[in-house]
Amino acid sequence: MRNVLIVDDDTIVRITLRSLINWEEMGYQIAADAIHGQQALEYIKDHPVDLVITDMKMPVMDGIGLLEELNRLKTIPAVLVLSGYDDFKLVRDAFRLGACDYLLKTGLTEETLAAMLKRLDEEVFHDHGNETGGEKNPVVKIPDSVLLVDMAMGRRSLEETFFQQEYLVMQFEIEDFHKASARFGEDFEEELIKPMLELAGQIPRVASRCILGAVAPSRYCLLYRITDPEQYRENAVSACKQLCNVWKHFMNLSVSAGISNPGNGTKDFLNRFEEAGEQLRLKYLKGKGKICDPWEKDAVSFQQVRQAGQDYEKLIKGLMIGDEFTVWSEKKGFFSELYKMELKAAKEACLHLICSIAWQLSDNHDDISALFAEEVNYYEKIGRLDEMRSLELWLNNYFRWIMDYNAHHADRKQADMMIRAKRFIMDNYANPELTLGSVASFIGLNEKYFSTRFTKEEGLTFSNYLTEVRIRKARELMETTDLKIYEISQSVGYNSVEHFTRVFKKLCKVSPGGYRK
Template identity: 35%
Template sequence: MFHKDKRMKLPLKTMYYLSFVFFIVIPILLVLIVVLIALNQQFKSQAIENIKRAQEAVIADLVSDEDIMSLRLSHMVYTNNNEILRYAAETDTNDYSVKNASEDRLSKVINLVLEPEKDIISVSFYMKDGKETYVLNEITRSQYEIKQTKWYRAALKSRNRVFVGYYDTKKTNDLYTGSKKDSLILVFALAPDVTTDRSQKIEMVLYYQSTRAAERIKNYNRDYLSGKNKLGITQITGDDKELIFSTLKEGNFPARKYTRIKSPVKFNNAVWYVESYIKTSELTSEYWNTAIWVLGAAVLILLLAGYYSRYFLRSIVRPIEEISGGLRQVEEGNLEIHISSKGQSEIRNMIHQFNAMVRRLKVLVDEYEAKIKSAEKTQEDYFAAVIKGEITPEELNKRSKEFFMEHYAILGIHVEHYNTKEREDDCALKLIKRFEGNPRFASRCILYKESASFFLAFYRITEEDYSMKIVNMAEELKRIGNHEFGVHIYICIGQKKFGFGEFDAQVKEIREKMCLRHLKGADSIIDLNQEGSKMNKLLFLAKDYEKLAAALYTADEKNLNEEKEKMFQSFNNAALEEVKMQAFAVILALGNRFSKDYSNFTDVFGQEYDYIEKIERIEDIKSIKLWLTNYFAWIMDYTASKLNIAKTDAILKAKRYISDHYEEADLSLTKIADYVGLNEKYFSNRFTKECGETFSSYLMELRIQKAKELLKTTSFKVYEIAEMVGYYNVEHFNRMFKKLNGISPAQYRKSV
C-alpha cells in the first residue's frame, strides 16, 4: 500500500483507517456487487419457479381429471358385462314408452356408477342411426359439429380407447342449459367395438366434465390483473398452437415486452401446453426493493464500523472476548468462573453483573436439584405411567388417592394429515398446547401423547349433564385442529366410569373402537354411550371380511372373486338392514387393513366419506351389490397401480400377471416363474406354501370363475367361453368345470 518507511511514519489513526478502507470497505463493496447480481438472478429464477408451480397445479387438475374420468368411463362401459351399454342401446327405438323406461333405467344405473363424482355435466350416447341419448344434461351442440372434432374422429379410429377433447364456453348456456361463461369443459370419448357393444347401435360414449383448472386459471388472471400476484396471464394451448382456454378476448403478448413460461400436459391422444405471459420487468420488480435495503444496510454498517472501530478495539472488544469465554465455560457447566474487571464503565458493570449472575445461577441450580430429588410425581406423570404399563391402576390408586375420586371417561383422539414442514412430533406438541387453551379441556383433562397421531385423555366428570358438554368440547377441539393446524381429528368418547377397576378395560375399548372412524367420515365423533351394541356387532362382523379386505389390498383378483361370491350369497336370504350391516363391516375391515400398513384409507378417493349415510340411502339389496361391485373395482385399480405391490412381492406379482393373462392357453408355471425371475421349482413350492394351493389349481379356479361369470351374463356358446378363459379343448374345459362345480357348464347356465 505504501513504502514500509512511509507507512511506519504515518499516524496510527491514519494507518488504521487506510487499512480499514483497503482491506474491509473495498472487499465488502466487491462482494456486495456480486451478491446483488446473484440476487437479481435469484429473484428472477424464483419468480419463474412460482409461475411453474402455479402451472403445475393447473396440470395436476387436468391430469387428475383425465386419470379419474378415463377410469370411470372404462368402468361404466365394462362393468357387469357391458350392462350400461345394453341399457343405452335399448333407448334407440321409436317406441316412446320403451324408450322412456330404458332412459329411466339407464339414468338410475349411471347415477349409482358416478358416485361420488359431482363435476360430471352429461353422459351422452350417440347412435349410428343419428339418434342420441343424454343423462344429467342435454348438450346443445349439434351432432355434426361434435363429430367434426379431431378427438371424435380419432376415437372412431381407435375403438375401446379413451380420448380427451374440450369446449371453452364463451357465454352463458353455451354448451348446455346452465353452463357458465369462461368454463373449460373436458370431453372423454370412447367408441365401443363389437366386443363391448354387441348391439352395434352405439357409435360413441361421451363424458362431459367441468374442470377445476379453468377456475384456477381465472383466479390467477384476475389476481394478476389486480396486482395481487406475479403469475402473469395464464392460458392453455394445443400442440398445433390452437388456443384451448383463455379468459382474455385478445391475447397479444409481444416477445420484447413479455416472457413466456410454458409447461406441457400429456394426454393419451394429445399434448396441451399451460402458458403464462408476464411482463419481463415484473420478474425482478421485488428485487429492487430488496437491493435498496441491502445497499442501505451495507453503507450503514460500514459507517458505523468505521466510526466505532477504534473504540471497540480498545475498550469493548477485548473485555467482551473475556466475557464470551466465560459464557462458554458456563455453557459447559463450569459455575466457578470469575472475570477480572476492566474496560469502560459500562463494560466493568457488565462484568460485575456477569459474576453476580454466575453466583446466583449456581445457587438456583443447587436449589433446583434439591427440589427435584424431593419432588413427587404429577397427575400427568401417573396417567402416562399407567398407560405405558409401568404401574397398574390399583397401584396408582394407592399412590394418589385423589386420581380416582371422581367419575371419569377416557377419550381417544386420532390425528391425521399434518400439512406442515415441521416434524410431526413438534406439530403435535403445538396442537396439544392449543388444546390446553380450551377452558374445559384445561380444567378437566389429563392428556397422554402416545404418538404424534394418537392421544389419550382422562376426562374428570364433575356434573350430571356432562354428555352434551363433553361433545361440545370435542367439537371445539376438532375446529382447532382443522382450522388452525389443517389436520383431521377423530374423537372416541368412552363411557362414564368410577374407580380403578374398569380403567384398563375402558382404555382397551377406546383403542378397539377408534377404527370406526373409517365409516363415519372426516372429523367424526364416536360416542360409545350411544349404539354400543351396533358398534360391537360391526367389529365382530369385520373379522369375517379380513380375507376379502386382504385380497382387495393386495389386488388378488381370484381370492377377491371367491370372497365376494360368498358375501353376495349370504345376502340372498338376508333382510336389507342386515345386508347394510355387512356392507359397513366390509368397509371397516378394509380401513383396518390399510391402517395395519400405515397407509391412508382416504387416499383411495382423495377425500373422506360418511359411508353410513351413503349406504343408508340405498333402497334395495341389488343396488347395494352394484355399489359394492363398483367400489371393489375402484379399490382394486388403486391398490394395483398406486401401492405398487406387484413390484415388490414375487407371489403378488405372479397373481397380478395371472389375472391379466389367464385367457392365454399357453400360460404355464415356467412362463410365470420366468416373469417373476425365480427358479421354477422354488417358485412352485413358494406359491403353494403362501397361497395354500398349487399354481395349476389357482389358475384353474380363476378360469372357471371367469367362465361362470360369462355363463351367467352372456349368451356365448360353451366352446366360445372355453376359448375366452384359456381352454382350446372344450371337452377338457367341461371336465374341469364339472370337477370343480359338480355340474356341466350347460347345466350351470340353466340353474342360474
C-alpha cells in the first residue's frame, strides 16, 4: 500500500481528494494531509511517503518551494501537481523540478484521478523496461497533438519546426465538466479525448492548418497557423465557432474558447498560450459556450479584471463571506468612485468587478451562472443601463443576490462538513489519539468554531458524541463476538480497561461483564 500526502490550503479540495475514489482498491492510502509546503515537509521527514499531491499556490511554502526542498532529501517521493486556471507557468517550473504529472482542478473527477494513479503506477512506481536483454522497444512517433501539449506544459523543449510561421493559440474548455463527464465512462482517453480530436480533424481548415491537443480531459489547446494575414481574425474566430458547434452537435458538449494575439517563433509560444487562457477566463461575462478574443470591441481585458480584484479585494471578500458591515462600508467607496466617472467608464468598472467576483466564485467551487435561473450576458445587461442611478440600483441588488447565494451555500457546505466530520469519527473511533482538534483539522475548521457548531447541530458535545459511538460499538462487539473485555476496550479506543469500565457503567448503568451476561 503506497502512502499519499495531500497538500492544499483549500479544505474542500483536501476533502474532495480524500473521498473522490476508493484509494485502497487502487493500492494507495491517505497517510495525512497538510495545508502548506512547510507542514508537508515536516511530515515527510518523519514518515514514509510515496506520493505527494500538492497545490501550487499556498501560504508559508508553496508547491515550488516544497519541490525544491524535496529535491534535497535522500528519498524523494513522486509528486503530482494540482493546477488551476492560471498556474501553467508554475506547472512548467514543477516539471523542471521533477514533478511526475499534473491534474487540473477544474477537471478533477473520480475518473481523471483514477486514470492518473494508474499511469503513475505503470510509469513511476514500476519499471517496465526489458529485463530479459532482448530487443529494444521500437521507437514510436509521438503525435503532434501530444508534442504541442508537452511543449505548452514544459515537459519538453520547444521545437522550431512547429513555429515557422505566424500563429494564434486557442484554449478550449468543456463547460460543467463534472456533470458532462459522467456520460463518458472511466476511459476518458478513448471515450472523450479521442472523439474530440477526431471530430476536429474532420474539419478541413482545422486539419490543414491546426494542431489540437488535450491539456486535460476538460481543457484543449490549438495552434492555428496563420495563412491569411488580411483576414486571420475573422477566419480564426469562424474556425473556433465551427469547432465548438461540432462538439456541441455531435457530443452534446458546451465548449468555451479563448484566442490569443498572433505569435511568431518559439519565443512567443508560451506567452500566447498563457494569453489564450487569460481570454478564456473572461467567458463569465458572456455566458457559457462563448468565444473570447482580444479584438472584440468594448471587451474588458484580463489585466483590468485582475487589477479590479486587487483594488476591491475587501468588497469581494465581504460578499463571499456575507459580511454586511464590510460590504456596506466598501461599496460606499466603490460607488463614490463610479460617480466621478463618465457612464461608459463606470460600466466598464462594473464589468471588471463582476468578472473578478466570478473568478472568486470559481475558486470557491461555485459558478456565477448559478446566481440566476437564466444565463446572463453581462455586457448586454450593463449596456442597457442608461444612467448612473440605474447602475447603482442594479449593483446594489446584485451584491444582495451574491450575499444571499453565498449564505445559502455556506450553510450547505458547513452541513456537509459536519457529515464528513461524523464519518471521520466513525472511521477513526478506535484510535485512542482521536481528538476534537484532529477532527476539526481534517475538515479544515477552527477548533473552537467546530466545537460550538458540532454541539449546536448534534445536541451534545464532541466528547460525549465520541463516547457514545465507542460504547455503542463496544456493546455490538459484546453481543456478536467472544472477545475479552480488555480486547473490546482496545478495539474501541480505550487504552485503559479500568477507564473503559467506568465510562461503560456510567452510560449503560451496568458493568461490561454484567452487560455481556
